[in-house]
Amino acid sequence: MKKLVRIAALASVLALAAACQGYTLVKGGSPVEVGNAMKVSPERSWSKLTSGKYEIWTVDGPILQQILFASGVEDGEKLFPTDAQTPKTLPEFKKGMTELEITELYRDTLVQLGGTQFEIQEIAPKTIAGKQGFRFEFTFATKEGLQKNGIAEAVLAEDKLYFVAYTGAKLHYYPKNLPDAEQVMGSVEIL
Amino acid sequence: MIIPAKSRLWSTVAVFAVAVGLTACQTTGGDAYRAPINAAKTQTADDPDKDSGAPTDVSGDSVARDDGDSGITGSIDDYRIEDLSPGERPDISSDEASVWMIADRAERRAANAGNAIKDPALNAYVSDMVCKIAGDYCDDIRVYIVRVPDFNATMSPNGMMSVYSGLLLRARNEAQLATVLSHEIGHYLRRHSYQRMKDTIDKTNGLAFFQVFTAALGVPVVGSIATIATVGSLASFGRDSEREADGYGVLLMARAGFSPHEAPKIWENLDAELGDTPRSRSFFYASHPAISERQTMLRALADEVPIAGGGPGRIGTEEYREALSPHWESLLADEVSKRDYERTERLFDALIADGFRAGAVYYQKGEMYRQRGDEGDEDLALAAYHAATQFIDAPPEVFRARGQIFQRRGLNVEARESYAEYIRRNPEATDRKMIEFVIGGLGS
Numbered sequence: 001m002k003k004l005v006r007i008a009a010l011a012s013v014l015a016l017a018a019a020c021q022g023y024t025l026v027k028g029g030s031p032v033e034v035g036n037a038m039k040v041s042p043e044r045s046w047s048k049l050t051s052g053k054y055e056i057w058t059v060d061g062p063i064l065q066q067i068l069f070a071s072g073v074e075d076g077e078k079l080f081p082t083d084a085q086t087p088k089t090l091p092e093f094k095k096g097m098t099e100l101e102i103t104e105l106y107r108d109t110l111v112q113l114g115g116t117q118f119e120i121q122e123i124a125p126k127t128i129a130g131k132q133g134f135r136f137e138f139t140f141a142t143k144e145g146l147q148k149n150g151i152a153e154a155v156l157a158e159d160k161l162y163f164v165a166y167t168g169a170k171l172h173y174y175p176k177n178l179p180d181a182e183q184v185m186g187s188v189e190i191l
Numbered sequence: 192m193i194i195p196a197k198s199r200l201w202s203t204v205a206v207f208a209v210a211v212g213l214t215a216c217q218t219t220g221g222d223a224y225r226a227p228i229n230a231a232k233t234q235t236a237d238d239p240d241k242d243s244g245a246p247t248d249v250s251g252d253s254v255a256r257d258d259g260d261s262g263i264t265g266s267i268d269d270y271r272i273e274d275l276s277p278g279e280r281p282d283i284s285s286d287e288a289s290v291w292m293i294a295d296r297a298e299r300r301a302a303n304a305g306n307a308i309k310d311p312a313l314n315a316y317v318s319d320m321v322c323k324i325a326g327d328y329c330d331d332i333r334v335y336i337v338r339v340p341d342f343n344a345t346m347s348p349n350g351m352m353s354v355y356s357g358l359l360l361r362a363r364n365e366a367q368l369a370t371v372l373s374h375e376i377g378h379y380l381r382r383h384s385y386q387r388m389k390d391t392i393d394k395t396n397g398l399a400f401f402q403v404f405t406a407a408l409g410v411p412v413v414g415s416i417a418t419i420a421t422v423g424s425l426a427s428f429g430r431d432s433e434r435e436a437d438g439y440g441v442l443l444m445a446r447a448g449f450s451p452h453e454a455p456k457i458w459e460n461l462d463a464e465l466g467d468t469p470r471s472r473s474f475f476y477a478s479h480p481a482i483s484e485r486q487t488m489l490r491a492l493a494d495e496v497p498i499a500g501g502g503p504g505r506i507g508t509e510e511y512r513e514a515l516s517p518h519w520e521s522l523l524a525d526e527v528s529k530r531d532y533e534r535t536e537r538l539f540d541a542l543i544a545d546g547f548r549a550g551a552v553y554y555q556k557g558e559m560y561r562q563r564g565d566e567g568d569e570d571l572a573l574a575a576y577h578a579a580t581q582f583i584d585a586p587p588e589v590f591r592a593r594g595q596i597f598q599r600r601g602l603n604v605e606a607r608e609s610y611a612e613y614i615r616r617n618p619e620a621t622d623r624k625m626i627e628f629v630i631g632g633l634g635s
Contacts, residue, residue, distance in 0.1 A: 089530055094564070098595045099625060104562075111528060116305045116338065124624040134625060141305035 023047045026057060033191070035071030038162055041187040044180050051081035057184075065168030065177050067184060073161040079109045087112045095159050099123070099134050102154050106165065110140060115148075117141045128155040129162070129190045139170070149174045153185050162190055277327040287348070294349035301335050301351065308336040308356060308518070316514040317354055317372075320365065323447045324373050332379065340525040342461060346375040359515060360522040361460065361538070363545055365507025366453035369444040377439025378432065437485060441492040450504030451493035455486040464538045512547050519548055520586060523555040532563050550582030554589045561592065569596055587617035591626065603633040 026032055028045040035053035046057040046067075057067040070079050075095040082090060091108045094101075100123075107118045123136035133155030141147050150167035166181035168174030281287035301307065308314070314336060322329040331350045340357040352375055362368040437454075445451045462482045498504040515522070526535050539556045543549045557575030560568040576593045579585045594609030610630050614623055 091562075096599055098598055099629065100591070100595060100622065108528065120621055122624075123622040125628040134628075136622075136625075143305045144300070145303045145305040145307070 022049050024050070031187075034069045037072035037160070037191050038069065039189040039191055040184050042180075042184050044183075046184075054081045059177050059180070060173060063169075064173040065166070065181075067181055068163075068165045068167070070161065070163040073163065075159065079106060079163060080113065093161050097161075099154075102134075102161065102163075103136055103152075106152060106163070107138075114143050115140045116143060126153060128153055129157075129188050131155050131157055131190070133162075140167075147171070151178075151181070151185075153188070155190070157190050162188070164188060277331060279331075291349045294347040294351060297347065298333070298335075298349065298351040301337075301353065304337065306338040308338050310518070313514060313518060317368075320369060321352065321372055321376070324369060324443050324449075325376050326443075326446070328376070328380070332376065338521075338525060340522075340529050344371050344375050346378045348379070350379060352376075352379075356518075356522055356525060359518070360526060360542075361464075362457060362511070363460070363508065364453065365511045366444065366449040366451075366505060367457040368511065369447065369449040370440060370454040370457050373440035373443040373447075373449075374436045376443055377436035380439065381432070381435060434485075434488065437489060438492060441489060441496055445493075445496040445498045445504065448499040448505050450506050451489075451496050451498065452504070453506060454493055455489040458482050458485050458489070460541060463541060464534055466533065466537055516548070520551055520555075523551060524558070527555050527559045527562065530562070532559060535559055548582075548584055550579045550585040550589075553579035553582070554586050554592070557589070557592060561596070569600075572596060587613050587620070590616065591622075594626075598629070598633065607633050 024047070026042060026046045026048050028042050031039050031041040033039050034055050035050075037053060042057075044059075046059060048058075049056045049062075053071045053073070055067075055069040055071070056062055057069070058065060068080070073079060073093045076092050078090045078092055080086065080090060082088075090112050091105050093105060097105065103120060103123060107120075110118055118140040119138060121137040121139060123134060126133055126135040128135075133153060135151065135153045138150050138152070139148065140150070147170040148167050149170045150165055152163065152165035154161060154163045156162075164185050166178070166185065168177065281291055314334065317336060318334045321332055321334050325332050332352055333350060335351065335353045336359075337353050337355055339355045340360070341355050342357050342361050343355040344358055345353045345355075352372075354372070358371055359368070362371070441451045441454055444454065459482075523539075526538065529535065536556070536559065539552050539559070542552045543556075553575050557572040557579065560572035560575060573593065573596055576589050579589045590609045590613035594606045594613065597603075597606035597609055607630050610626050614620060614626055620626065
């Protein structure tokens with residue numbers, strides 16, 4: 001792995017510069033809009049990547065821990081932004097999906113992106129942004145066998161899906177920022 | 192190809208959201224580095240088996256797979272085992288040693304892979320069968336069961352065998368699984384992956400060695416020499432090698448006491464499953480003898496080969512079902528997740544006809560229709576769920592799934608009954624709170 005990292009680093013001076021431009025800072029302590037359809041009030045600072053109505057926030061890097069926001073997903077849209085390299089078979093959100101179908105939508109998205117061993121530990125109703133939504137806890141693993149934990153919250157408003165998922169490496173990184181993620185998820189407002 | 196920075200970053204995160212262990216910046220570099228090598232692939236995004244490592248040379252043309260007459264006549268006398276002695280490793284100074292080194296490395300990764308099925312009972316069951324078939328070579332072969340819903344098994348030159356979960360779902364008994372395991376062991380004994388690797392190196396020389404070098408550093412080079420080195424797959428040897436491995440397979444399975452008459456049947460089943468879809472067929476015909484030709488040859492060999500014990504040979508249907516039973520639901524669910532609906536429908540119909548735990552098969556058939564969601568699919572799903580409930584072993588989830596369709600249709604009474612039945616049958620359900628909440632919210 002070390003050698004791979006070294007090769008990757010050597011061969012990637014240009015790519016490195018290009019890629020790292022994508023992150024911007026979310027400053028803790030003030031409310032911030034997410035994808036033009038949600039607002040959250042983070043207490044700590046995060047680094048974020050934006051692609052339209054989707055954002056990924058992280059502290060140590062998205063492999064270690066991340067919050068995925070999908071802000072106002074409409075009928076026929078996906079839970080993850082698509083580009084040339086994401087699989088074309090990512091499942092779509094459909095109007096009228098039941099809560100369980102939304103958990104399946106997330107599971108199938110994760111599996112298509114390379115996750116495995118997805119299991120829901122618990123799913124229960126929860127009030128989110130003053131509306132009736134739900135929350136579920138889950139575990140999964142990467143192709144390489146890295147065990148991850150996650151929580152997700154979802155709410156439907158005017159046939160649009162507002163979805164936030166926090167995931168991270170079971171060892172250290174998930175628990176490390178879980179309180180921060182819970183704080184962010186607890187502050188969700190729908191615009 | 193230049194990908195805009197932002198889009199490239201998202202792809203990286205897409206993969207990395209669930210994968211690997213580097214930072215986003217490092218991987219992007221890795222991708223850039225690999226690009227020229229991957230450009231040699233001839234496979235397309237639509238390739239039904241793009242991970243199979245089908246051979247290509249660096250020019251992007253397919254390597255000739257049918258190299259003329261191998262001297263195989265279809266008689267069992269053509270198959271003798273003499274190439275590799277038990278416990279033998281290639282001399283450290285040989286070409287083959289480098290191939291083994293690469294394969295050893297891949298094996299270390301495979302042992303920890305996220306999709307490895309680690310259930311000790313199932314592993315012991317398959318490993319014991321491999322041992323029985325491999326005889327003196329038992330200690331040279333290590334089996335890894337991977338959760339990949341395709342009909343496949345692979346054999347590396349160093350003795351690492353991967354058995355795909357999709358194969359376990361498709362074999363109907365021990366003898367049919369033994370057919371494929373024996374076939375793979377045949378590749379191993381005849382060193383087909385090494386032969387093909389050497390052939391490719393001879394043809395492509397400089398770049399090939401470069402690729403071997405980079406592969407040894409852990410950079411995956413799909414569809415090229417490193418794949419050949421690490422994975423000799425059912426899908427990737429040439430036709431002559433396949434015929435030869437079929438022959439060896441029949442010999443080995445019969446010698447281990449399995450009925451060789453089951454060998455043609457697993458191909459017959461596959462033939463039926465593939466149907467007339469050109470897409471699924473092209474992949475198999477590329478490297479494999481036509482299925483009908485294969486069946487004819489296997490039938491002839493099966494009639495001829497002496498079976499250990501002198502009887503008709505072991506079929507082992509009950510034992511096979513018992514070993515698979517704890518995994519049956521997840522094997523079926525993984526098959527649905529492929530989203531290859533027509534093919535899965537044909538397979539499920541065959542499994543239902545076969546009769547093993549048909550309640551679970553009907554349930555997943557219903558799930559398949561519900562997931563596809565085309566016009567009329569909800570009705571097909573409901574019919575499949577209903578059929579599932581006619582079996583004692585219908586999974587409780589059938590009632591939840593049915594409840595969801597009723598709920599969406601506004602049939603609240605039926606939805607409530609279905610959900611309640613789900614909770615009654617599965618009081619420990621992880622989604623019990625959610626379901627009870629949904630029941631509470633259903634008007635009359």
